[in-house]
Amino acid sequence: MVFTCTQCGQCCIYLGDYIVIEEQTGPYTYACSCVSTNTPFQAVVDEDKRNIFNNRDFSALHPHACPFLRPAGDDRIVCTIHNTSPAQCKIYRCVAVRVYSGDTMVGYITGMGALHSNDSGLRALYESCVSDLPASDEERDSWLSGFFKTHGYRTE
Ligand code: SF4
Ligand code: SF4
Incomplete structure (x- = not known):
């Protein structure tokens, strides 16, 4: 989005x-x-x-x-x-990707690529992939969306 x-x-x-x-x-x-x-x-x-x-x-x-x-x-x-x-x-964009579990927003990726979340599962997932993130912002956002989706989250 x-x-x-x-x-x-x-x-x-x-x-x-x-x-x-x-x-x-x-x-x-x-x-x-x-x-x-x-x-x-x-x-x-x-x-x-x-x-x-x-x-x-x-x-x-x-x-x-x-x-x-x-x-x-x-x-x-x-x-x-x-x-x-x-x-x-x-x-600057404060929010690049919003991450949902069901209908609840559980975190978001800022325009700088940082995760803001209190969801320990999502935080662990982000930590596990951070070294694989594409360098360009646009590729990074769609890569993360796909990655989170394959682990049961929804993104916007
Ligand atoms: S920090 Fe905000 S208000 Fe200040 S110059 Fe940048 S965009 Fe404008
Ligand atoms: S916090 Fe986000 S929505 Fe608010 S002015 Fe900054 S970039 Fe825009």
């Missing part, structure tokens, strides 16, 4: 130590660094999000959030530099 981001903002809410503003270079432009990859980047606040970016209440309430994260005014919490965000932000 194709992953659909619901823009809940949860993946960015503790990234304030990783996406760092070094200097404001214009009204809506910032010299930044992505600390995890030691990569500098220029952030430009998206034109259609400048109004919500101007409100700093969210950042004050969530000091560990990415400094570009803002509530959109509906149920979404959005990135205000979508057009200029770092590459790893653009490709």
Whole structure:
């Protein structure tokens, strides 16, 4: 199943130590660094999000959030530099494969290929195959789906 981001903002809410503003270079432009990859980047606040970016209440309430994260005014919490965000932000998926036992979701594979689960059987299964996983994300996701299915799980 194709992953659909619901823009809940949860993946960015503790990234304030990783996406760092070094200097404001214009009204809506910032010299930044992505600390995890030691990569500098220029952030430009998206034109259609400048109004919500101007409100700093969210950042004050969530000091560990990415400094570009803002509530959109509906149920979404959005990135205000979508057009200029770092590459790893653009490709991030919190969930790549959901794993079910019957109708109950018992775990999921993140976009980075990690298993999140409390199901000891599923964890053991994942550990047993982790060295065989294909390198590409797409192949890995379908390989894991097939592998889990042959062991009685259902995936989406
Ligand atoms: S990637 Fe996942 S956690 Fe992040 S905003 Fe989208 S749905 Fe939420
Ligand atoms: S730059 Fe955007 S996508 Fe990346 S962590 Fe910040 S709010 Fe999230």
